[in-house]
Amino acid sequence: MVGLDEPLPYVGITLVQIATAIVILVVGWIVAKIVVASFKRGLKKTKLPDLVVEFLGRFLSALLYVAVILLAVRALGIGVGSVVLGLSAVIGLILGFGMQDTLTNLAAGVWIAALRPIDMGEVVEVAGKTGKVNAVGIMSTELLTPDNVLITIPNKLVWGNVITNYTRMPTRRVDVDVGVAYGTDLDRAIKLAMDLMKNHPKVLKDPEPSVVITALADSSINLQLRAWVKTEDYWAVKGDLTKGIYELYMKEGIEIPFPQLDVHIKEMPAS
Incomplete structure (x- = not known):
């Protein structure tokens, strides 16, 4: 032993x-x-x-x-x-x-931490991936998607790509698209949409909300509701306005058309 x-x-x-x-x-x-x-x-x-x-x-x-x-x-x-x-x-x-990519990732991590194009808790899109910044490590950056999937991206891809930061600014503009039928009283349709946005408690008064005509499409006149909100209220307000404008137009008898295609059949004369 x-x-x-x-x-x-x-x-x-x-x-x-x-x-x-x-x-x-x-x-x-x-x-x-x-x-x-x-x-x-x-x-x-x-x-x-x-x-x-x-x-x-x-x-x-x-x-x-x-x-x-x-x-x-x-x-x-x-x-x-x-x-x-x-x-x-x-x-x-x-x-x-x-x-040598290891050293490149390390250097990129230092630059990200120093210049902060992204920060903890911010929602960003980078390298084709979108999520909340969970961590920036020595070698990689972690994003957490809304459905709780963790994505790890090498720091060199973060630093070397275009970064879209959705939550850095304190306010954002909510855009809601809706189409109305040709022949609709546009002034009335716009006023109803404006009243909907102005009466929403989370829509900011300044900048003032607006409604613009974006296109004369094949089956509809396209309107866009534009409302400014605090960044944290973005998705809640977008959902409220989308649901609200549909219900309001249905209640007021304003038609929201769906794409239509007219097919004309021409009979050939008998030989």
């Missing part, structure tokens, strides 16, 4: 060293969590945006975990210098095989 202080066969490491390394890993992981949480709490007391706080917290986590792993390796009796040298060789090999 091998003693606690005796090296194990083939590996040359004692049970005491293995137990010490395990303790260092467990305690180090717990301490790193506590340090990062305290670090983030301290940053949140400043004026730094949540996005920057989250990014710096994740960066510190990565550094602490690397330090804990090196301490555990040292407890096993392995020279830390040789491990660092080996890691450097591996990193160099990886970069030599075209994995």
Whole structure:
């Protein structure tokens, strides 16, 4: 039976060293969590945006975990210098095989955190994906879709693409399209739509709502209701106005036509 202080066969490491390394890993992981949480709490007391706080917290986590792993390796009796040298060789090999995208993603993450084209909790469209910004990490950005799907996008694609931010501005304009039949009293139809918007409690008075004629289409005269609202009220007001204009026009006898196609059949004379 091998003693606690005796090296194990083939590996040359004692049970005491293995137990010490395990303790260092467990305690180090717990301490790193506590340090990062305290670090983030301290940053949140400043004026730094949540996005920057989250990014710096994740960066510190990565550094602490690397330090804990090196301490555990040292407890096993392995020279830390040789491990660092080996890691450097591996990193160099990886970069030599075209994995320099890692550094590109890291640099892009720094720029995103510094310039903040997106921020925590904002709804954005980037790289063809739309969702709420859940986190910006060292290597990637996380978006959470309305149906609770988590999308991870490499930072270089975020920084290198057009970003549409739907919630950065405090107000937005709600556009609701509706068509009325030819022959409709347009002045009356427009007045009814204006009254609907003005009577809605979440529609802003300034800028004032408006109704414009957008097209003389094949089957209808197309109107567009335009109402300004607070950004957080956008979808609620859009739903209310869409439902409200339909019910109002039906009540007032204003026809909302559907696309129609007249087909004329011409009979050929008998031969």
